Amino acid sequence: MAGATDIKGAGSVVAQPLYMSLIALYVKTDPMGFAYQGKGSADGLKQLKAGNVDFSTADVALSVAQRKADNLICFPISVSGVIPVVNLPGLHKGQLKLTGDELADIFARKILKWNDARLKADNPGLNLPDLGITVIVRADGAGTTYNFTDYLSKVSPAWNSAFGRGLSIKWASGTVAAKGNPALGQAVRETPGAISYVDALLAARDDLNYAMLKNRDGKFVAPGAASFSAALARSTWTKRASYEDMLTDLPGAGSWPITSGAFIIVPQKSLRPAQTIAALKFFTWGLIQGGPAVGQSDFVTLPENVQGRIFGELTTITDTAGAPLAWSLADVLKLR
Numbered sequence: 001m002a003g004a005t006d007i008k009g010a011g012s013v014v015a016q017p018l019y020m021s022l023i024a025l026y027v028k029t030d031p032m033g034f035a036y037q038g039k040g041s042a043d044g045l046k047q048l049k050a051g052n053v054d055f056s057t058a059d060v061a062l063s064v065a066q067r068k069a070d071n072l073i074c075f076p077i078s079v080s081g082v083i084p085v086v087n088l089p090g091l092h093k094g095q096l097k098l099t100g101d102e103l104a105d106i107f108a109r110k111i112l113k114w115n116d117a118r119l120k121a122d123n124p125g126l127n128l129p130d131l132g133i134t135v136i137v138r139a140d141g142a143g144t145t146y147n148f149t150d151y152l153s154k155v156s157p158a159w160n161s162a163f164g165r166g167l168s169i170k171w172a173s174g175t176v177a178a179k180g181n182p183a184l185g186q187a188v189r190e191t192p193g194a195i196s197y198v199d200a201l202l203a204a205r206d207d208l209n210y211a212m213l214k215n216r217d218g219k220f221v222a223p224g225a226a227s228f229s230a231a232l233a234r235s236t237w238t239k240r241a242s243y244e245d246m247l248t249d250l251p252g253a254g255s256w257p258i259t260s261g262a263f264i265i266v267p268q269k270s271l272r273p274a275q276t277i278a279a280l281k282f283f284t285w286g287l288i289q290g291g292p293a294v295g296q297s298d299f300v301t302l303p304e305n306v307q308g309r310i311f312g313e314l315t316t317i318t319d320t321a322g323a324p325l326a327w328s329l330a331d332v333l334k335l336r
Contacts, residue, residue, distance in 0.1 A: 005278040011044025011057030014199040015262040021293035039320030059143020061244040078299035082258040085208040096211040100155030109172040136196040139177035141167035147260040150249040227256035
C-alpha cells in the first residue's frame with residue numbers, strides 16, 4: 001500500500017515477529033504501509049543514521065553517550081528473555097536445572113560432560129547422560145549474546161575476567177559457531193548433547209528444550225511471561241528512564257535471570273515528519289493497545305507508569321526547524 005504514511009524500519013531479528021504481529025493488528029484501524037528489514041541491530045542503527053529508515057530496533061538499549069552523540073531517542077516497547085536451550089535425549093522441558101556458575105563454566109569449556117558431578121548434584125534423580133557437551137554460540141554480533149554474556153559476567157568473576165560481555169566475544173576454544181538465532185536453534189536440534197542460548201520467542205517457536213536457572217534469590221525458575229515480568233518489576237525501569245540498565249541477575253524469588261528488552265530508536269529531529277508521526281502513533285499504540293500481539297509473541301507488556309514516561313519523551317521530538325510534531329496521545333487512544 002503506498003502513501004505518505006508508509007514507514008520503514010530495520011534492526012533486530014529477534015523482535016521482528018513482535019513488530020509484524022503488532023502491525024497486523026494496527027493496520028485494521030489505521031491502514032499504512034510497513035516495511036521492516038531484520039538484519040541486526042547494528043545494521044538498523046546504521047540505516048537510521050543514514051536516513052534510510054524511519055526507526056531502528058535493538059535488543060540492547062543505546063547508552064546515554066550514544067543517544068546524545070547522534071541525537072536519538074531510545075525506548076523499550078516490550079520485555080522478553082534469553083534462554084539456555086539443550087538437546088538431551090530423554091529429558092523434558094525444564095527438567096534440567098543449572099546455576100549461573102555452571103552455565104558460565106559450560107560455555108568456558110570447564111564442564112565438558114553432562115554427567116559432571118556438579119550438574120548431578122543440582123539435578124538429583126535426573127538421569128544425566130554420559131555425553132559430551134557441545135557448546136553452540138553466535139558467530140555474528142547480537143544483542144542476544146550481549147544479554148547472555150552480561151549475565152555470565154555478573155554471576156561468574158572467572159567468566160568476566162576471561163571473556164567479559166559484548167555483542168560478540170572471543171569464545172572459548174572448542175565451541176561451535178552458528179550465524180543467526182535460527183541457525184543456533186537448528187544446530188541444537190541436530191546435535192545430541194548440545195547447549196546454546198536463544199531468545200524466548202525462538203525457543204517457543206521451535207519447541208526447544210530449555211533449562212531452568214537458579215536466580216539471585218537462590219530459586220530455580222522457568223522462563224516465561226511471569227518470570228520476565230517479575231524481573232522487570234524489580235528493575236530501575238519502573239522508577240526512572242534508565243533503560244540502558246540491564247535486566248539481568250535482578251533480585252526476586254520469581255525473576256528470570258536473563259531478562260531482556262526490545263527497543264525502538266528514533267531521531268530527536270525528524271527529517272520526514274509525516275513518517276515519524278506515523279511510526280510514533282504505531283509504537284505508542286503498541287505500548288497501550290498491543291497486548292494481544294505481545295502475548296502471542298511471548299513478550300511482556302510494559303507497566304503503565306513506564307508507558308507514560310516513554311510517551312512524555314516522544315512528545316519532545318521535533319522537525320528539523322525545531323517545531324513539535326503534530327500528534328498527541330489522544331490521536332492514538334482513538335485507535336481501538
